[in-house]
Amino acid sequence: MEVRVHVLLLTVALMATLPGCAFMGKGRDRQAAASDADASAPGEHAVIEPEVTRRKIKTPKIRNSDFELGAYYGIISIEDFGSNSVYGASLSYHLTEDFFLEATFGQSRAGKTSYETLSGAAQLLTSKERDYRYYALSAGWDALPGEIFLGRNRAYNTALYLLGGVGSTHFAGDEHFTVNLGAGYRILMTNWLAMHMDVRDYLFDSDLLGKKKTTNNIEARIGVSVFF
């Protein structure tokens, strides 16, 4: 009897639990189905990868044009030795809109003194000693900026500048410490091309004619220069 009751209870218990187990199985199937679905649609939950290319940042690389290279030709009056042609080159560096530094190399050739011409035969210097070469380092000031007008429709920018500096003159086989003072006029034909008219005085001490004196060697020249 007891056994029959046990069997009945067990049957009831089984009846109650089996559908639940069947449910569990179903639930597991659903989970599996859900995970399958996840795998097939990755866009739903995955991290978004932005497809943006990084823009290249370009720092401004603006070309400087503070240097000015020039060539000139003119006349220099070498004290006691007459006036002669002179030519040379210069390199300037513009520090600010008002000030610049300039390095100049020039060369000429001295003529004869009046004494040599009158006496006929006497020669104070050898041919090689008549070579006249100088260099100068100067500082300039664009004192008067302005314009020049050609006709009604044409205007060019100009600047009148004053400058002074030091250097050396090689003359009569010797070097002479030279101070230079001068003024010039720059006409800008374009933004990079300029014409120059300059007058310079080169002063140095010389004892070539027996007595030591300060000589003034005045140079007038025209030139052309380019800014770069």
Place this chain on the structure above:
Amino acid sequence: MRRQLALLIVLPVLLVTTAHGADNSRNRDYEVVVADPFIEMHTGAGRGYPVFYVVERGRHVKVLKRRTDWFLVRTERGMEGWVTREQLLATLDLDGKPVDLHEPSRTDYTTRRWEAGVFLGDFGGADEISAYAGYALSNNLSVEVTASHAIGNFSNSLIGEIGLAHVFAPEWRVSPLFTIGTGFINTKPKATLVQTQDRNDELAYVGVGLRGYLTRRFSARLEYRSNVVFTSRNDNEEIDEWKLGFTFFF
């Protein structure tokens, strides 16, 4: 003489062609947007040249080149003129950020690579002109090459030197500096003296000086050097050298 003259003419021409070739390729794209109410365009790179055109806010301009504190710009309509740095600072680049026109200042001296300068001085009684170029090894220490020309009453000298310069405190407005180096000296007696020989000797120097910052990339430098010339005679020659100069760094 004729050849030199030709060179003088050819050189600037060559330079122009190369400079302007480089100009076009490098600056083709640099464009900014005016952010100030307007910017003024001058006919030349200086305040003395007249304003001839005005560009309004929002317009685009191309920056072509710079001369001192002035910038050559080209408008959309093709007008070219010079604008000051102050006005261009208020423009924006195409990303809408202010244009960075870096201006060297005192603090930049510590990160300099190159510096150069010219001096006027006294070399044992002779007038001296010298120029130097330096390369910075660290904030304080740099290698310097100097070329000098001393013009005296009895002789002229050409001096070439290489040495080290140590700026004690590069961040200070005025800083002490110390130099040490070696070189050679070529001495040529004056032509008016009795026949004497040119001399080539080695020399060494130690020096002390002051470097004072002026403005932008410019400094002044005062230096004293004690030179010893190793002559071929029995005793060495000692020469005091004083010089004051103007220097700039990059």
